[in-house]
Amino acid sequence: MLSNIKTRILSELRKFDKNASCEFSEHCDFTSTLAFKLAKKQNKNPANIAEEIVHKISYDLKDAVKVKAVNGYLNFYLTDKFYSEILPEIPDFKFEKQEKII
Numbered sequence: 098m099l100s101n102i103k104t105r106i107l108s109e110l111r112k113f114d115k116n117a118s119c120e121f122s123e124h125c126d127f128t129s130t131l132a133f134k135l136a137k138k139q140n141k142n143p144a145n146i147a148e149e150i151v152h153k154i155s156y157d158l159k160d161a162v163k164v165k166a167v168n169g170y171l172n173f174y175l176t177d178k179f180y181s182e183i184l185p186e187i188p189d190f191k192f193e194k195q196e197k198i199i
Contacts, residue, residue, distance in 0.1 A: 099183075102161055103127060106173055109154050125172035126162075132169045143169030 103119065110117035110131050122128035132147035139146070147166035154164050161179040165172045 102175065102179065105158055106162065109158055110150075110171075112153075113150060119171075119173065122172070125165075126175045127173040129171040129173075130169075131171060132166070136169070147171055 106119050106127055106129075107117065110119060110129055114131055114135060117129065117131045117134075119127045119129040132143040132150060135141075135146050136143035144166065147169050150171060151164045151166045158164075161176055161182075163174045163176055165174070
């Protein structure tokens with residue numbers, strides 16, 4: 098499920114640049130530096146480009162991911178809706194008392 102979300106994010110980003118990428122991040126769920134790459138090519142401010150991209154990302158993606166432009170970075174956060182859909186897929190783990198070994 099998580100790889101599916103990353104694929105969907107990449108699909109959206111590659112509408113702007115065919116070599117776009119996104120990675121896991123410690124600050125959000127996924128992040129992309131695409132705006133910096135485009136800013137260099139277009140001689141524009143990366144923060145403005147990131148804002149433009151956020152507004153153009155498809156509505157379907159926004160059901161599973163919230164997108165924010167932060168200082169030129171594109172940060173993607175998984176939504177509560179995404180988690181509510183994925184939780185039932187996690188198998189029930191039964192924790193049983195283990196034999197005590199001395």
